[in-house]
Amino acid sequence: MTPPSATISALLACPRCDKTPMATQDNDLYCSGCKVKFPNFAGLPWLFAEPQASWAEWRARWQYALQQLKLSLDRINETLRSTDLYAATRTRLEHRVIAETAHSKDIEALLAPLGLRTDLSGISTYLALRTRLPPDQGLLTYYNNVHRDWCWGDKENAASLALVNDALAEHKPKRMLVLGAGAGRLTYDLHQYHTPDMSIGFDFNPLLVGIAARVSTGERITMREFPIAPKTASDYGIERVLQAPEPANDQLHWMIGDIHRLPFATQQFDTIVTPWLIDIVPEELGSFASRINQLLTDDGCWINFGSLSFHNTHPAAQYSQEECAAIVDASGFLPPHIATRSIPYMDSPSSRHARTEEVIAWAAHKDAHIKRTTRYEALPDWLVRGQSPVPLTQGVRTQTTTTQVHAFLLSLIDGKRSLQDIAKIAAAKQLVPAHEAEATIRNFLIKMADEGRRLGY
Ligand SMILES: C[S@@+](CC[C@H](N)C(=O)[O-])C[C@H]1O[C@@H](n2cnc3c(N)ncnc32)[C@H](O)[C@@H]1O
Structure with a gap:
């Protein structure tokens, strides 16, 4: 396992204190101010503000996913013991047992290098830092994206790349950061197309980042796909080979961490891409936009791509396209030009379910540097410290x-x-x-x- 290179370390700032440069210690990254080590798993830096607790939490999610799979298998096996099944039902259920057993093993094998272990010792500091993984984001939440990205999704992937390239226009990425990179195809495609000096794909889901990192370097991985509406019984849990068209060079990097506590020093990137992200994060768009502004160089450009479907419970945060443009404009960017286009979405050859989605893409060019932003706090004081009254x-x-x-x-x-x-x-x-x-x-x-x-x- 190689430690993060000097070029990569130089871009980073501690995600806990938000200021100390990161040093390399053995294979890991280290903040001398906080005296905290950020581990490096199989070449993937784990850059959560509270590394131990986030590790324990992802491990719990992994256990949960495995338990759900086991529960499902137990129920199928129980059903198979019944004698009054149609032959076709028996065949389908037997196929499910094979597919779901293989799926559990595939995921275990992929996560093994991350060494996720149970240690909840850091949970109180995790709370104190007001960081918290959103409860609705499980290990398998965006699992099907993996198959679109690296198996059957050429048409969708090409449409996404074309739209982002149109938004980029004359802007040529040299140092690119993709936030919420997921299974990684757009990051890979942009890296291959523009050949920047360096690209970083960043996401908090260790399974997705683990797959992106391995496939983009040329590895072939076999995994099962579970389409929403399988066309035939054998389309459920169908075996897929995930692979990239060609291996990327070693200037494409992957990191695991939370976008609410980004581990980067200011003004390090000339291009930041947020694909299908801004409407699913709980943070208010203005603060998020300001943080992106801080990470960009003076001539930097923010590309946002995907849907604008804000479901925040606060009415003021259910932004329309016009409000997004106004917020971006007020966050140190020139008014963004928003392009829209219909693209196919999750059109798996094994599923009866697919949709066409009208997506947006904007390029927002930085025109002023925002100096201060408030840090996002996932939890209020009465929950973190536990001393003030619980509000009625x-x-x-x-x-x-x-x-x-x-x-x-x-x-x-x-x-x-x-x-x-x-x-x-x-x-x-x-x-x-x-x-x-x-x-x-x-x-x-x-x-x-x-x-x-x-x-x-
Ligand atoms: C809708 S998916 C889009 C994935 C990918 N960009 C794509 O287009 O396929 C949103 C991604 O954001 C990631 N994500 C959500 N909240 C995050 C957070 N707080 N920090 C880092 N990643 C986050 C999820 O893990 C997921 O991969």
Whole structure:
């Protein structure tokens, strides 16, 4: 395993204190200010602000993914023990057992070099730094992108590259950073096309970065694809060979870390690309745009590509295209020109499901340097320090009442009472109007049964 080169180390700043340059120590990176080591796994620098705790958390997600796969296999094997299955159903289920078993093994093998182990010792500092992996981002969240990127997605990948190249126009990347690089194809394609002095693909998902790093250097990897709507039984868990058209040179680098605590010194890149990213991150767009501004050189350019489908719960952060342009303009960039184009999206040959998406691309050229930005804090003080009162919000009040009602209704289930008996008691306690009681309790019990089925009880 080789340590990060001097050129790479020179670009970095500690993601914890945001200022100390990083030194190389053995094979790892080291911040002398924080006295923290950032490990290097199989050539991939692990650059989270709290490396130990993020490592433990990704390991927990990996365990969770494996447990889900095991649960699924147990249920299929149990079903296969039944004698009254159609022959075609038996064949399909037997195929699933083979595919899902292979899938678990493939993922285990890919993650093994990362040595993810259980050690939760750093969890309190992890919280104190207000960093936290978003709960909705699992190890396999964007897994199917891997197959589009490195197997069947030539048309989609070419359409994405063409749109980004149109946005780049005369701008020629020399030092490029791709944030949220995922399985890495666009990063690779841009690197091959523009031959910059250096490119970095950056993402927090170790599985995706691990695949990108191996495939882009010429390795062939076999993995299973699980399309949303398989065309035939054998399209489920179909074996795919992932490979790049040709190996990239050694100026293409991959790193694992969180975009909310970026490990880079200011003004290091002339090109930053954010593909399919800005509308899924929880941070407010203005702060994110300011941070991108700080990382760019004075003649730098920010390319944003993908959808603008903001689902933030705060109404002010559900930005339209016009608001995005205004925010970028106010964050030290010239007003961006936004181009739109329809491109195919996830059109797997094994799936009946695909879509055409109207995506956007903008090139925002830096015109002023933003000096200060606030750091994104994933958690409030009362959760991190635990000393100030837990706020009694309207949401908590509503949840309290709902939980009490649920607990009461569940306590009425004793294996003897019928749905009608429970409805009568709920009406007598004035939890529901008498004329709606039976229908309401039926809905409640249906949801409970559905949830039980979903969890495999
Ligand atoms: C919608 S996917 C797009 C992936 C890739 N750019 C593509 O076009 O296929 C979003 C990517 O952002 C990454 N991501 C989300 N939040 C992140 C964060 N806080 N730090 C680093 N990466 C993040 C996810 O792991 C995922 O790979």
